[in-house]
């Protein structure tokens with residue numbers, strides 16, 4: 001199983017601005033100025049130098065909102081959420097399969113907030129006859145929300161005009177489904193208007209998508225249910241939007257979680273890998289680098305005699321092989 | 323996890339020992355409560371001596387935040403002093419060092435709060 005992140009930002013898409021790019025170039029040049037003479041004379045030397053830089057200088061976490069693709073052994077595609085990252089995903093699929101080879105896309109919607117749906121009108125396979133989009137979700141208003149998003153005056157193309165075949169399927173928590181060769185389960189999460197996490201299993205590998213989820217430290221029942229849902233997962237995409245101190249004080253009831261809680265739950269569940277996800281638009285690349293370093297440190301301080309948990313930070317374009 | 327009242331001329335001193343984690347944070351809050359009730363306007367500050375604390379989890383930090391809030395609402399002053407380095411690190415990672423007054427030494431805490 002392979003998991004590819006197309007959008008990892010929370011709440012609103014962002015991008016680097018001119019000032020930030022300039023600052024980044026200056027920082028890189030400052031480091032380059034201290035290199036031994038001749039190191040940058042060759043292409044290989046330059047590539048080696050760039051690869052040695054911190055991620056916040058050589059790359060970027062990206063600014064597209066939630067969209068994650070799961071590739072299994074079958075021909076059908078699985079996608080968690082249709083945030084703005086779905087636009088790039090749609091283009092990649094068309095580039096790969098072309099309009100002449102209709103595909104089936106199974107989409108799993110965590111909830112109906114803008115940042116998790118806004119990419120659908122820009123998901124190009126939707127407009128090509130023969131493509132099939134099966135939109136799964138646990139909210140009774142799922143279809144109405146999608147139709148509302150693609151209607152005047154909010155969007156020029158009405159949902160009734162799309163050429164692909166679209167179906168809506170309501171899922172329930174507390175039972176397992178067999179969808180496109182995956183075992184799929186949903187879990188209710190604490191979030192304004194409710195949200196749902198999904199667990200996908202195939203060939204002994206498992207991926208949990210758990211975003212827009214607040215973990216109340218005084219809700220024993222919820223804490224235990226989460227550990228159960230995360231049990232032994234090979235990868236968990238986890239809402240790590242706020243520092244713990246903010247999450248439990250000024251941002252309590254905002255419906256989001258924290259990197260430290262992700263580490264605690266994943267360790268308790270015996271998971272293998274935790275991906276920090278749904279990054280706060282207020283966090284720039286350097287802040288997210290620090291957040292990752294802090295999370296790894298907290299994991300090593302909290303692990304005790306349990307097996308190590310690998311902590312990574314999701315970025316737009318990251319692929320994880322399970 | 324244990325709490326023990328200490329003696330100090332200018333502060334209500336409480337020594338905390340052990341781990342304050344998901345399993346023990348409730349007990350910690352219960353044991354702290356009688357000390358917290360005395361932490362009000364006109365009384366000496368409540369200082370938690372953390373030199374015997376080995377680990378604090380998110381649940382422990384939340385319990386401390388609630389205690390700080392409780393003290394503040396009564397017009398009292400609460401601080402934590404004498405961290406083991408790893409515990410101090412957890413306060414930094416969680417950003418709780420910005421919410422709860424943290425001091426390197428007992429003297430520093432007394433100097434600031436008393």
Ligand SMILES: [Zn+2]
Pocket residue numbers: 010011066113115116212278
């Ligand atoms: Zn969101």
Ligand SMILES: [Zn+2]
Pocket residue numbers: 111113191212255
């Ligand atoms: Zn949301």
